[in-house]
Amino acid sequence: EIVLTQSPGTLSLSPGERATLSCRASRSVGSAFLAWYQQKPGQAPRLLIYGASNRATGIPERFSGSGSGTDFTLTISRLEPEDFAVYYCQQYGSFYTFGQGTKVEIK
Amino acid sequence: QVQLQESGPGLVKPSETLSLTCTVSGDLISNHYWTWIRQPPGKTLEWIGYIHYSGSTNYNPSCKSRVTISVDTSKNQFSLRLSSVTAADTAVYYCARDDGIKFDYWGQGSLVTVSS
Numbered sequence: 001e002i003v004l005t006q007s008p009g010t011l012s013l014s015p016g017e018r019a020t021l022s023c024r025a026s027r028s029v030g031s032a033f034l035a036w037y038q039q040k041p042g043q044a045p046r047l048l049i050y051g052a053s054n055r056a057t058g059i060p061e062r063f064s065g066s067g068s069g070t071d072f073t074l075t076i077s078r079l080e081p082e083d084f085a086v087y088y089c090q091q092y093g094s095f096y097t098f099g100q101g102t103k104v105e106i107k
Numbered sequence: 108q109v110q111l112q113e114s115g116p117g118l119v120k121p122s123e124t125l126s127l128t129c130t131v132s133g134d135l136i137s138n139h140y141w142t143w144i145r146q147p148p149g150k151t152l153e154w155i156g157y158i159h160y161s162g163s164t165n166y167n168p169s170c171k172s173r174v175t176i177s178v179d180t181s182k183n184q185f186s187l188r189l190s191s192v193t194a195a196d197t198a199v200y201y202c203a204r205d206d207g208i209k210f211d212y213w214g215q216g217s218l219v220t221v222s223s
Binding site: 098 | 154167201209
């Protein structure tokens with residue numbers, strides 16, 4: 001099983017600031033198989049990024065993904081009020097696993 | 108517009124079987140893989156398993172012995188059965204469309220509580 005470790009657990013930032021979220025895998029992950037999701041309270045997760053760096057349909061350009069191998073990053077260039085949420089990375093090896101999440105909260 | 112909707116009992120007794128159905132609209136079951144994911148209160152997401160319309164399945168090893176996912180193409184639905192449930196199976200259960208690497212459409216989620 002590939003374990004995904006996200007850091008930090010909580011990120012306290014102000015609107016307009018840049019957010020950098022990390023996802024580290026216990027073994028190498030093919031870039032095609034790394035995705036990021038956003039989840040707000042009481043809602044289902046929403047796909048943001050797939051293939052490590054491809055924005056899903058309708059996702060604003062301020063969201064970007066990068067990385068390869070065992071280290072992946074989700075960047076939100078300038079935080080909007082609606083971006084404060086929990087973010088999960090996800091990989092597919094022989095089966096799917098998710099990270100434990102990073103909460104982006106208003107400072 | 109692709110939409111998924113979970114349905115099933117919200118309360119299940121310990122040792123019994125949890126059963127949920129996901130109804131898909133705006134897409135055909137035969138076009139994709141379909142997945143079940145759960146999220147215990149306050150915790151992260153856990154993939155349970157997926158099914159292809161052909162009947163091919165893949166399950167998370169952590170619950171493989173208790174899980175069955177099936178598909179009904181005539182109703183454009185797929186279903187989850189989880190046997191011998193305990194309190195640890197209390198979670199919000201999501202169904203999602205699965206293209207082999209990501210989940211691009213999700214249901215709203217169905218809270219299932221395991222309690223006597």
